[in-house]
Amino acid sequence: MTTADHTAPEQPTGRDRPVTVAVRGLTKTYGHGAAEVAAVREVDLDVHAGEVLLVMGPSGSGKTTLLLMLGALLRPTAGSIVVTGRDRRRVEIATTLERELPALRANTFGFIFQDYALLDALTATENIAVAANIAGIKGTAANRRARALLDRVGLAHRAAARPSQMSGGEQQRVSVARALANDPPVLLADEPTANLDASRGRDLSRLLRQLADEDDRSIVIVSHDNRLREVADRVLWLEDGRFKTLAGLVVDPVCRMQVEPTGPHVDWEGRTLWFCSEGCRTEFTADPQRFVAGGD
Numbered sequence: 001m002t003t004a005d006h007t008a009p010e011q012p013t014g015r016d017r018p019v020t021v022a023v024r025g026l027t028k029t030y031g032h033g034a035a036e037v038a039a040v041r042e043v044d045l046d047v048h049a050g051e052v053l054l055v056m057g058p059s060g061s062g063k064t065t066l067l068l069m070l071g072a073l074l075r076p077t078a079g080s081i082v083v084t085g086r087d088r089r090r091v092e093i094a095t096t097l098e099r100e101l102p103a104l105r106a107n108t109f110g111f112i113f114q115d116y117a118l119l120d121a122l123t124a125t126e127n128i129a130v131a132a133n134i135a136g137i138k139g140t141a142a143n144r145r146a147r148a149l150l151d152r153v154g155l156a157h158r159a160a161a162r163p164s165q166m167s168g169g170e171q172q173r174v175s176v177a178r179a180l181a182n183d184p185p186v187l188l189a190d191e192p193t194a195n196l197d198a199s200r201g202r203d204l205s206r207l208l209r210q211l212a213d214e215d216d217r218s219i220v221i222v223s224h225d226n227r228l229r230e231v232a233d234r235v236l237w238l239e240d241g242r243f244k245t246l247a248g249l250v251v252d253p254v255c256r257m258q259v260e261p262t263g264p265h266v267d268w269e270g271r272t273l274w275f276c277s278e279g280c281r282t283e284f285t286a287d288p289q290r291f292v293a294g295g296d
Ligand SMILES: Nc1ncnc2c1ncn2[C@@H]1O[C@H](COP(=O)(O)OP(=O)(O)OP(=O)(O)O)[C@@H](O)[C@H]1O
Pocket: 030, 031, 037, 038, 039, 057, 058, 059, 060, 061, 062, 063, 064, 065, 066
């Protein structure tokens, strides 16, 4: 496989928009001495307005660590992250004082999590209104905004439902609406489709694409889910805390992850199929037709 240095490989995005997030030399090291783990290593990255960027990579490659640093939820060990707000003001996150971080997050980022992270004591509207309150929108204006956002994600009719009364797809749409409460220039999503079935996962992917297009919002998604490729302008592959080029990678037919053609494999009907792990290989050999016929 072709390996690159720590710089995100430049792939054409078809977009010539301003840079919203500029990352340089971003590094995160956990622990010390023998327990030291270099989770993200000197990463450079530009994310453009209106761009959907998908970061993929094996488990433990640093995806969540990168996303947490981008969203000012985790301090980098080194490097810089400059975010341009809706008012065109540029803020360096890595050096922002701790006491200023909550306001920075509230004005700049919307977060979408794999497990939705909704409060079950509250209705869909109230979950979003609370986020609007944090962003400085109070009283009836917060409720109005919440209802408008529910409408936007196609859930106006579920305004009074609690999360436990909703499907996973509906809950994730509420969490997307909540992430929009502060009208952030940047949405950050950690495995947003992981708990959704195929069709709901696709619906959510398309919704994210639409939100990037209509509002000129930057969306950074970290995921293992190949369905998200359909809506991404760029796909970057993170491995051992660094971006690598995708050239030379192949798709594991079981988990659909991109893998190097160097590990577990089988020869099947005249071709070699590669897997991310022995587990995927075993699953494949037990029932090859299940994976080769009708795959995504
Ligand atoms: N709080 C922590 N303390 C120590 N090591 C950590 C911590 N968080 C993550 N790591 C380590 O940093 C590396 C990157 O972890 P990270 O969670 O960012 O990877 P990931 O690509 O998101 O993995 P996954 O796809 O499994 O979620 C891993 O080796 C992990 O064990």
